Amino acid sequence: MTNQSLLIVNARIVNEDSITEGDVLVRDGRIERVGFGLTGTHADRVIDARGRHLLPGMIDDQVHFREPGLTHKGDIATESAAAVAGGITSFMDMPNTIPNATTRAALADKYLAAAGRARANFAFYLGGANDNIEEIRALRPEQACGVKVFMGASTGNMLVDDPVQLERIFTDCPLLIATHCEDTALIRANEAQARERYGEAVPPAAHPGIRSEESCWRSSSMAVDLARRHGARLHVLHLTTAREMALFEPGPVAGKRITAEVCVHHLLLDDSRYEDLGNLMKCNPAVKSAADRAALVAALREDRIDVVGTDHAPHGLREKEQSYLRAPAGLPLAQHALPMMLEHHHDGALTLETIVRKTSHAVADLFGIRERGYIREGYWADLVLVDLRRGTEVRGDELLYKVAWSPFEGTTFRSQVSCTLVNGVVAWEDGALTGEIPGRRLECHAAR
Numbered sequence: 123m124t125n126q127s128l129l130i131v132n133a134r135i136v137n138e139d140s141i142t143e144g145d146v147l148v149r150d151g152r153i154e155r156v157g158f159g160l161t162g163t164h165a166d167r168v169i170d171a172r173g174r175h176l177l178p179g180m181i182d183d184q185v186h187f188r189e190p191g192l193t194h195k196g197d198i199a200t201e202s203a204a205a206v207a208g209g210i211t212s213f214m215d216m217p218n219t220i221p222n223a224t225t226r227a228a229l230a231d232k233y234l235a236a237a238g239r240a241r242a243n244f245a246f247y248l249g250g251a252n253d254n255i256e257e258i259r260a261l262r263p264e265q266a267c268g269v270k271v272f273m274g275a276s277t278g279n280m281l282v283d284d285p286v287q288l289e290r291i292f293t294d295c296p297l298l299i300a301t302h303c304e305d306t307a308l309i310r311a312n313e314a315q316a317r318e319r320y321g322e323a324v325p326p327a328a329h330p331g332i333r334s335e336e337s338c339w340r341s342s343s344m345a346v347d348l349a350r351r352h353g354a355r356l357h358v359l360h361l362t363t364a365r366e367m368a369l370f371e372p373g374p375v376a377g378k379r380i381t382a383e384v385c386v387h388h389l390l391l392d393d394s395r396y397e398d399l400g401n402l403m404k405c406n407p408a409v410k411s412a413a414d415r416a417a418l419v420a421a422l423r424e425d426r427i428d429v430v431g432t433d434h435a436p437h438g439l440r441e442k443e444q445s446y447l448r449a450p451a452g453l454p455l456a457q458h459a460l461p462m463m464l465e466h467h468h469d470g471a472l473t474l475e476t477i478v479r480k481t482s483h484a485v486a487d488l489f490g491i492r493e494r495g496y497i498r499e500g501y502w503a504d505l506v507l508v509d510l511r512r513g514t515e516v517r518g519d520e521l522l523y524k525v526a527w528s529p530f531e532g533t534t535f536r537s538q539v540s541c542t543l544v545n546g547v548v549a550w551e552d553g554a555l556t557g558e559i560p561g562r563r564l565e566c567h568a569a570r
């Protein structure tokens with residue numbers, strides 16, 4: 123049931139680079155008060171959060187919820203349910219759907235489809251294409267969270283490989299440009315070599331050699347060069363290599379023209395896992411070495427990398443069980459997003475404050491998201507209670523994804539998302555969905 127007012131008491135509030143014990147009063151969807159000694163204040167419901175941490179919900183800047191056209195893999199209803207279970211209170215969805223979201227009309231249809239069905243708040247990217255520069259030029263910041271440009275081919279055939287169009291997009295795009303960076307020509311050459319060596323039986327462990335460090339470097343350094351030359355606002359998605367870290371400046375998001383994202387799986391997995399996970403961890407860009415993984419974590423600490431997303435990209439298990447060359451790239455991740463990030467806290471590699479900055483504050487700043495991403499009076503109450511003393515066992519029968527598998531089945535993460543509030547409404551609590559569907563459209567202003 124929706125409570126008009128909700129009081130959370132005795133929480134350890136992780137917000138704006140500090141952790142303080144306190145209470146939060148939520149009314150009509152928003153945070154009314156943050157303080158001490160609010161016990162006794164009237165509220166329709168009181169949650170005693172003693173021993174638990176209260177975080178602003180994760181804003182995931184990269185998901186593939188597969189709607190429209192690929193809804194056998196996932197849809198906004200199913201995947202947003204998994205998202206709230208994982209502590210995600212807002213998501214930004216990618217355009218490689220069918221049809222591709224390359225027009226403002228297709229975008230408008232996506233917003234319509236999400237209304238009343240999303241458990242978390244939502245925004246959509248327009249897709250760049252070789253032939254839609256007029257759509258891009260006409261786009262207004264309130265219509266999309268950004269323009270996604272596949273500078274490397276991946277799922278969905280949305281490669282922008284015409285150099286003239288790329289120049290035009292970087293010159294004229296009125297919004298932030300978010301890129302997938304891998305050099306497709308080099309990948310094709312690497313794949314041809316692998317076929318010569320293995321025939322059709324190329325093993326999954328060949329993936330990071332095919333989608334190689336050099337292929338990432340060529341494309342991401344080209345994106346950075348284009349952005350510098352044209353003064354574009356660039357956000358490079360899912361970085362995977364130590365070498366690419368040199369392309370980004372350390373420091374806060376404010377004032378940066380070029381920003382970067384890493385993803386939860388690239389921060390936890392490395393190439394030693396291809397042996398047991400095989401195609402289940404095949405994704406683009408590929409998971410690389412342990413040294414690369416460590417460099418990504420270090421770059422988060424240095425504020426060289428600004429935000430963390432999931433790149434939640436479900437494919438059916440049958441598809442993934444095909445040979446390496448046939449298996450699609452991408453994995454479902456949203457349901458364990460925050461528990462995965464909190465592993466770095468348990469390891470002593472990232473503080474809770476840093477995790478909150480990367481999953482929430484900086485994402486809100488980077489995309490100009492109105493009144494979200496912080497625990498502040500007057501802001502929307504997108505909040506997550508996590509318990510660092512209780513684990514989350516990843517069990518097949520508890521997965522909410524339409525594809526119903528996870529690369530982490532059998533793993534126990536050391537934290538638990540015990541409650542997720544979206545717009546002040548409890549959407550997930552004690553291991554179960556509440557049935558509430560409180561997601562709203564995000565108000566973003568990621569202008570050039």
Ligand code: DOR
Binds near residue numbers: 186218435436451
């Ligand atoms: O592994 C990936 N899967 N990388 C992408 O860029 C796309 C995604 C998908 O949509 O399946």
